[in-house]
Amino acid sequence: MAKEKLNEIQLAAILALFLIALFLVATMSLPAPVPEKPTSYKAGKISVNIVNTEAQKQTTKGLIKVNIIPREVKNG
Amino acid sequence: MAKSKTNWNTLIALLAIVVIAAIGLLTSFVPKTSGAAEGLVNFTISGALSITLPNSIVDFGTGYVTLGDTYAILDSNSTSPTGWTSTANGVDGWPSNTDYIVLENNGNVNANVTIKANKTASEFVGGTNPAQWYAAMDNEAGSCTGDLQSDYADLTTSETNLCSSLGYADSADTLNVMFKLQVPSDASPAAKSNTITFTAYQV
Numbered sequence: 560m561a562k563e564k565l566n567e568i569q570l571a572a573i574l575a576l577f578l579i580a581l582f583l584v585a586t587m588s589l590p591a592p593v594p595e596k597p598t599s600y601k602a603g604k605i606s607v608n609i610v611n612t613e614a615q616k617q618t619t620k621g622l623i624k625v626n627i628i629p630r631e632v633k634n635g
Numbered sequence: 636m637a638k639s640k641t642n643w644n645t646l647i648a649l650l651a652i653v654v655i656a657a658i659g660l661l662t663s664f665v666p667k668t669s670g671a672a673e674g675l676v677n678f679t680i681s682g683a684l685s686i687t688l689p690n691s692i693v694d695f696g697t698g699y700v701t702l703g704d705t706y707a708i709l710d711s712n713s714t715s716p717t718g719w720t721s722t723a724n725g726v727d728g729w730p731s732n733t734d735y736i737v738l739e740n741n742g743n744v745n746a747n748v749t750i751k752a753n754k755t756a757s758e759f760v761g762g763t764n765p766a767q768w769y770a771a772m773d774n775e776a777g778s779c780t781g782d783l784q785s786d787y788a789d790l791t792t793s794e795t796n797l798c799s800s801l802g803y804a805d806s807a808d809t810l811n812v813m814f815k816l817q818v819p820s821d822a823s824p825a826a827k828s829n830t831i832t833f834t835a836y837q838v
Contacts, residue, residue, distance in 0.1 A: 619686055619688050619832075620830050620832050620833070621691040621812070621830070621833065623814050623831060624693070624725070625695040625696070626723075626826040627698070629699065
């Protein structure tokens with residue numbers, strides 16, 4: 560009976576030590592996460608819709624000027 | 636002895652479970668090395684019809700019909716008026732320099748541009764047989780890709796064609812508009828002006 564209890568204690572101890580060792584290995588030796596690097600691509604799509612929402616007609620004004628003076632004045 | 640063997644079997648089973656769980660835990664940290672994405676960018680540009688006049692005046696200055704001539708011809712595209720004695724240049728230097736109304740399409744659609752005057756030649760210049768004409772040419776090469784009125788045509792109070800398709804690219808969107816007047820010798824002396832209206836329609 561003492562031998563069997565000793566085996567159960569040994570069993571629990573071995574299991575505990577294994578779990579501790581596994582935890583240490585898992586937390587200390589895991590590589591740091593690296594950014595995702597896509598290695599394959601699919602085409603995206605850019606679309607544009609040009610619409611006319613402004614006035615369809617516009618006016619602007621210029622000017623022609625001339626100053627006509629009497630000939631008599633210049634030719635005395 | 637049988638109990639001890641049972642314990643060892645239990646130990647082995649537990650270890651197997653722990654190992655499998657550990658493998659699962661470790662593989663969950665392995666970074667992904669491939670991926671793909673697909674997206675859609677959508678936007679709208681509104682079209683704007685707009686013309687402007689960087690130079691809005693043709694000024695023939697001051698002068699008179701030379702004595703002995705029945706009329707004078709004043710051409711803003713020429714520095715050699717006929718039958719005209721100039722006593723003062725216009726604001727842009729005519730007749731020493733040519734002078735144009737400069738019309739630019741500063742919108743983002745092609746424009747069909749027309750021209751009209753608010754006065755007839757008789758109302759503007761007066762006298763016997765006055766006349767007024769207009770024409771246009773590219774200020775920037777390739778500006779007018781449609782029907783360009785490149786030869787002098789009568790300038791009337793009704794809309795007539797100037798350029799049926801004026802482009803909007805910054806490097807090719809500007810016209811020079813020139814004018815020619817026939818001033819009779821009996822035109823009354825005065826400072827005279829005629830307003831010119833340019834109208835743009837979307838092509």
